[in-house]
Amino acid sequence: MAPFHKFHLQLFHVSLSRILSILKPYMTRPDHVCFGDHHYCWVVYRLGPYIANYEEQALLACIVRNWCARCLATRGNLDGDALNRSREHADTLIAEFDLLDLWDEYRIVGDIIPFTNNFPRADIYSLLSLDILHQIIKGAFKDHLVEWVEKYLILKHGKKQAEKILDDIDRRIAAVTPFPGLRRFPKGCHFKQWTGDNSKALMKVYLLAIEGHVPQAVVCTFHAFLEFCYLVCKSVITESDLDLINDTLDHFHHYREVFKTTSVVFTFSLPRQHSLKHYHDLIKLFGAPNGLCSSITESKHIKAVKKPYQYAYHQPAL
Incomplete structure (x- = not known):
């Protein structure tokens, strides 16, 4: 060094x-x-x-x-x-x-x-505490699972056909009916810049958008992962919830093997994938992760740094 x-x-x-x-x-x-x-x-x-x-x-x-x-x-x-x-x-x-x-x-x-x-x-x-934003929302979901689906489609169908399937996935995402709590994505999921809010909103509709284009094991992987997310994002977590978190994580680890058997990835030894194993113990130690998420400080960063920069230089902050 x-x-x-x-x-x-x-x-x-x-x-x-x-x-x-x-x-x-x-x-x-x-x-x-x-x-x-x-x-x-x-x-x-x-x-x-x-x-x-x-x-x-x-x-x-x-x-x-x-x-x-x-x-x-x-x-x-x-x-x-x-x-x-x-x-x-x-x-x-x-x-x-x-x-x-x-x-x-x-x-x-x-x-x-x-x-x-x-x-x-x-x-x-x-x-060191939990971090839902970077470990789950931006990490395991956006940087891992969503990208793995795209890689799977390219390996399975070739780049040209995969692009058509991804366009259909975008069409399904864009066609989501307006409903309280659901965000609409008129252009699908190809954002110029992914934000935590984009990822959180996309998690609610992505499973239905890929169904039929990917194997059932991939659908089960997303189902288990989203169930894990909903459990750890609860404001109050009980002992029974902790047991469900462990069971759901086991199911996620079981079904995600489809990405390895299809040669999309060769290892799951990734820090943000691994971090999910610590949630059970850290929830016992620190309480519900909702109160310990970097999204809290991220929102303050926007107000204290990005907004003043935008007003001062009349340019959008990155």
Whole structure:
């Protein structure tokens, strides 16, 4: 890794540590705080869940990309059972191995110190939260399943015939009857720029649009995946819901094999596919994912950055 790149990464962690340093004294001794009801309480602070997409999670966990930031699953078998990462385990590896071995064997960037090391009871690996927007909506759905369907059609029918089928899929999407809660796509799903809202709206109609053009196993794959999405997006998730989430994920993993048997993909060891395995445990740890989604910060980014840019320069922000 280039020295400037290391400096850039460490600067990110040092900056976070500096920003949060005001809370550090009160992580070991109570702070007397006046609450909204005008009553005073003793408060001990600690770091909570960190909302980030995969690229930022890899940066925070100081690991090489395409590995899991939460568990020790290997790059070639992300779906295999593996123990969770921990600060103690990482510190032990860094103390015992040189930087090259850490990179080659464990895919850890050993000379970058996570910002959480400066705070008590803080473990960056356990603080990384779920992210419905980038893991499910933009990741597993848009970047994986939708693209895999297009690749399947090209492999099965050839490029020319596949384009005709994709045009028919677009026609079906455009023909969706107006209904509250459903968004219309007059030009189908070929957007100039995919947004989270586009993907969420398309998820509601895409299954019906591809039915008849793809094998039943592909339809079942989308059905299981969408069922998983609806379950994890609930505002209140019960123990029975968690069992359903596990069952639905098993069905999704079973049916998605059709993409491997048809040579559309050769591996499912992809970080955003793998992230679905952690939802059961992370929901128990942090609660319903609806409250921990990067769409919250994305919406603030639009209001705080993109809109002012558009008004100032009279050009649409990317």
